[in-house]
Amino acid sequence: MAMLEIHDLHATVDGKVILNGLNLTIDAGEVHAIMGPNGSGKSTLSYVLTGRHGYEVTGGKIMFDGNDLMQMEPDERAREGVFLAFQYPVEIPGVTSMTFLRTAVNAVREHRGEAPFDPMDFVKHLRKSATDLNISDDMLKRAVNVGFSGGEKKRMEMLQMAALEPRISILDETDSGLDIDALKIVADGVNAMRSSERGILLITHYQRLLEYIEPDHVHVLAQGQIVKSGDKSLALELEEKGYSEFLDNAA
Amino acid sequence: MVSNTEAIDQVRSIGDQYKYGFVTDIDSEFAPKGLNEDIIRLISKKKEEPEWMLEMRLKAYAHWLTMEEPTWQKPKYSAIDYQDSYYYAAPKTTEKPKTLDDVDPKLLETYEKLGIPLREQEVLAGVQGAPAVAVDAVFDSVSVATTYKAKLEEQGIIFGSISEAMKTHPELVRKYLGSVVPYGDNFFAALNAAVFTDGSFVYIPKGVRCPMELSTYFRINAENTGQFERTLIVADEGSYVSYLEGCTAPQRDENQLHAAVVELVAMDDAEIKYSTVQNWYPGDEHGRGGIYNFVTKRAACRGRNSKVSWTQVETGSAITWKYPSCILQGDNSTGEFYSVAITNNAQLADTGTKMIHIGKNTRSRIISKGISAGKSDQTYRGLVRMQRGADSARNYTQCDSLLIGDKCGAHTIPYIESQNWSAQVEHEATTSRIGEDQLFYCQQRGMGDEEAVALIVNGFCREVLQTLPMEFAVEAQKLVGISLEGSVG
Numbered sequence: 022m023a024m025l026e027i028h029d030l031h032a033t034v035d036g037k038v039i040l041n042g043l044n045l046t047i048d049a050g051e052v053h054a055i056m057g058p059n060g061s062g063k064s065t066l067s068y069v070l071t072g073r074h075g076y077e078v079t080g081g082k083i084m085f086d087g088n089d090l091m092q093m094e095p096d097e098r099a100r101e102g103v104f105l106a107f108q109y110p111v112e113i114p115g116v117t118s119m120t121f122l123r124t125a126v127n128a129v130r131e132h133r134g135e136a137p138f139d140p141m142d143f144v145k146h147l148r149k150s151a152t153d154l155n156i157s158d159d160m161l162k163r164a165v166n167v168g169f170s171g172g173e174k175k176r177m178e179m180l181q182m183a184a185l186e187p188r189i190s191i192l193d194e195t196d197s198g199l200d201i202d203a204l205k206i207v208a209d210g211v212n213a214m215r216s217s218e219r220g221i222l223l224i225t226h227y228q229r230l231l232e233y234i235e236p237d238h239v240h241v242l243a244q245g246q247i248v249k250s251g252d253k254s255l256a257l258e259l260e261e262k263g264y265s266e267f268l269d270n271a272a
Numbered sequence: 273m274v275s276n277t278e279a280i281d282q283v284r285s286i287g288d289q290y291k292y293g294f295v296t297d298i299d300s301e302f303a304p305k306g307l308n309e310d311i312i313r314l315i316s317k318k319k320e321e322p323e324w325m326l327e328m329r330l331k332a333y334a335h336w337l338t339m340e341e342p343t344w345q346k347p348k349y350s351a352i353d354y355q356d357s358y359y360y361a362a363p364k365t366t367e368k369p370k371t372l373d374d375v376d377p378k379l380l381e382t383y384e385k386l387g388i389p390l391r392e393q394e395v396l397a398g399v400q401g402a403p404a405v406a407v408d409a410v411f412d413s414v415s416v417a418t419t420y421k422a423k424l425e426e427q428g429i430i431f432g433s434i435s436e437a438m439k440t441h442p443e444l445v446r447k448y449l450g451s452v453v454p455y456g457d458n459f460f461a462a463l464n465a466a467v468f469t470d471g472s473f474v475y476i477p478k479g480v481r482c483p484m485e486l487s488t489y490f491r492i493n494a495e496n497t498g499q500f501e502r503t504l505i506v507a508d509e510g511s512y513v514s515y516l517e518g519c520t521a522p523q524r525d526e527n528q529l530h531a532a533v534v535e536l537v538a539m540d541d542a543e544i545k546y547s548t549v550q551n552w553y554p555g556d557e558h559g560r561g562g563i564y565n566f567v568t569k570r571a572a573c574r575g576r577n578s579k580v581s582w583t584q585v586e587t588g589s590a591i592t593w594k595y596p597s598c599i600l601q602g603d604n605s606t607g608e609f610y611s612v613a614i615t616n617n618a619q620l621a622d623t624g625t626k627m628i629h630i631g632k633n634t635r636s637r638i639i640s641k642g643i644s645a646g647k648s649d650q651t652y653r654g655l656v657r658m659q660r661g662a663d664s665a666r667n668y669t670q671c672d673s674l675l676i677g678d679k680c681g682a683h684t685i686p687y688i689e690s691q692n693w694s695a696q697v698e699h700e701a702t703t704s705r706i707g708e709d710q711l712f713y714c715q716q717r718g719m720g721d722e723e724a725v726a727l728i729v730n731g732f733c734r735e736v737l738q739t740l741p742m743e744f745a746v747e748a749q750k751l752v753g754i755s756l757e758g759s760v761g
């Protein structure tokens with residue numbers, strides 16, 4: 022049984038059809054990359070998987086560890102180990118990043134039947150991941166994403182992923198807007214998460230990320246479907262040729 | 273909140289079952305319903321008050337009779353029949369559950385969430401005979417409270433009930449009582465002056481920094497101060513005191529109208545920090561049966577460099593109507609008002625502050641955070657007045673409203689009056705809604721709806737909650753979440 026199985030998925034937003042018969046299977050231990058033109062539905066897929074309100078599934082099914090994901094609320098999915106690193110992380114004024122992280126981690130721990138962290142223990146627990154991602158204590162004291170630079174926001178998403186230890190991580194353009202050093206830091210963070218227990222789905226526009234995080238499979242999403250799959254060489258090919266081939270096909 | 277208010281309602285209905293069985297059991301101190309001079313004389317006599325106090329009460333009463341109940345506020349309420357209430361020693365214990373087993377489990381669940389010890393729960397739920405037991409539960413032991421009291425007395429600090437202070441320190445009480453809120457000030461202040469039964473009195477002598485937070489916890493739970501509470505705090509030159517009023521747990525009370533008066537006096541270089549957490553019974557989801565909380569709170573910054581900070585967290589009552597204010601008379605004096613008001617279901621709140629700048633170089637700062645959910649409605653109403661002599665005075669006001677759902681309302685009504693060209697007034701206001709994107713972000717990190725709302729709202733209020741003393745702040749944060757239960761999803 023695969024960890025995540027998406028079968029013939031149809032989804033609409035505001036009555037508009039975005040996903041139109043999408044199939045994708047991710048096994049534990051695998052890294053998949055999805056590439057595709059702007060507006061092709063990549064972020065929509067990530068929201069459908071995480072259960073965001075307003076993203077309506079009109080057909081198909083999504084199985085996660087053999088359970089019907091669509092029967093679960095967004096927060097249940099998260100506690101079961103579905104994580105999304107947002108393309109545009111959200112600001113929460115007045116809530117320190119540390120408090121936010123601790124609240125999230127404790128929600129997940131409670132679900133797993135583990136004891137919650139008190140504030141002091143949590144600081145210790147977080148230290149190593151924060152250092153690895155070059156996140157200072159000062160940043161953790163600031164309100165969630167408020168006034169963070171683009172790169173800082175993305176690194177904070179990675180810290181959340183590390184702290185929550187999800188089963189499957191969906192990274193929506195986490196590489197966009199990162200400088201070379203930050204890209205390496207993020208890639209190291211993702212590679213550290215790789216294990217036979219976990220699956221990773223990278224959404225990206227750039228082949229460069231895949232030089233640091235080597236994917237097992239690369240897919241092209243266009244017109245609401247996976248129109249082509251291959252190994253990492255597909256990413257190189259796309260970089261060269263662009264997406265016109267797929268767009269013409271569908272037209 | 274729904275479950276919470278229902279629970280309290282059920283507690284009340286449990287009480288109703290006992291109502292008739294206890295009629296013969298009423299207190300011997302019990303005076304008949306109604307308000308007249310005889311009742312006032314009786315109150316004064318029972319409390320063994322000095323003659324001047326009785327005179328003040330009677331004057332206040334005579335004045336009250338000439339006054340009209342105000343109607344300018346936004347929340348409207350059904351007419352109160354002042355002759356249909358008890359003003360002294362209303363029959364007690366007739367509506368009380370006998371043990372915690374008689375109390376609705378949902379109410380107990382709320383207490384559980386707030387981490388309130390069992391015996392303290394009994395006091396809050398109004399279980400018969402609980403107070404005597406709970407005094408130790410709340411304060412570890414009676415002896416602890418006594419130790420505190422001895423420690424305070426060593427430094428010359430007076431902290432006790434106002435009735436007691438009238439006997440032990442009549443000169444102080446007489447000098448300051450009614451000096452900030454005169455009985456003619458408003459309808460409810462006049463009523464309070466006529467019939468108040470008890471409250472707190474605090475005096476901090478010159479140069480003394482009160483070594484601990486003074487809390488009404490120490491007294492109010494043990495004594496039934498009733499619906500017309502009267503508090504007077506005087507900080508003499510160079511002194512400091514932090515005073516905490518109220519309780520985070522939902523409190524039952526049979527009295528619908530609460531019309532308290534709080535007066536603060538700060539002399540030269542003195543500072544008073546007054547923090548309130550108000551969580552009276554808000555009524556059911558239609559607002560039926562909730563408390564009307566009509567309070568007059570005012571501080572006189574009489575001395576140079578004096579400072580008063582009001583911090584309030586208002587989550588309870590069916591109607592809250594209050595404007596803790598500062599009269600900035602001394603040069604360089606400072607007034608601060610930090611407020612969080614949360615209304616849910618059918619609650620109404622009309623609250624804010626008045627900063628009256630009289631002295632030179634006076635400063636005021638107003639930070640108001642209003643959160644409306646359900647079908648509730650709230651108004652921030654504030655007055656900043658720069659009088660002629662208020663050279664170089666400054667005010668900064670920030671009013672932020674947060675709406676949850678689309679059936680609630682928020683209004684901001686700032687009045688600014690300036691008679692001094694060198695004074696500066698700054699006002700900022702925002703209104704926002706809890707964003708779907710924020711909620712989803714929290715949920716995607718594993719938080720449930722209510723936990724997410726509590727987190728976001730606590731963030732919104734942070735600036736105000738930070739001004740609370742530590743132990744109060746932690747409780748207030750939990751309360752924010754509990755008050756908004758059922759507001760999303």
Ligand SMILES: Nc1ncnc2c1ncn2[C@@H]1O[C@H](COP(=O)(O)OP(=O)(O)OP(=O)(O)O)[C@@H](O)[C@H]1O
Binds near residue numbers: 039057060063064065
């Ligand atoms: N809330 C919405 N209302 C209307 N249309 C929407 C909404 N959300 C997404 N869409 C539309 O759905 C389509 C797919 O959007 P989506 O964000 O999934 O694309 P994407 O592949 O992630 O693009 P990009 O590479 O630019 O991030 C777009 O045409 C977008 O305009």
Ligand SMILES: [Mg+2]
Binds near residue numbers: 063064065108193
């Ligand atoms: Mg996208």
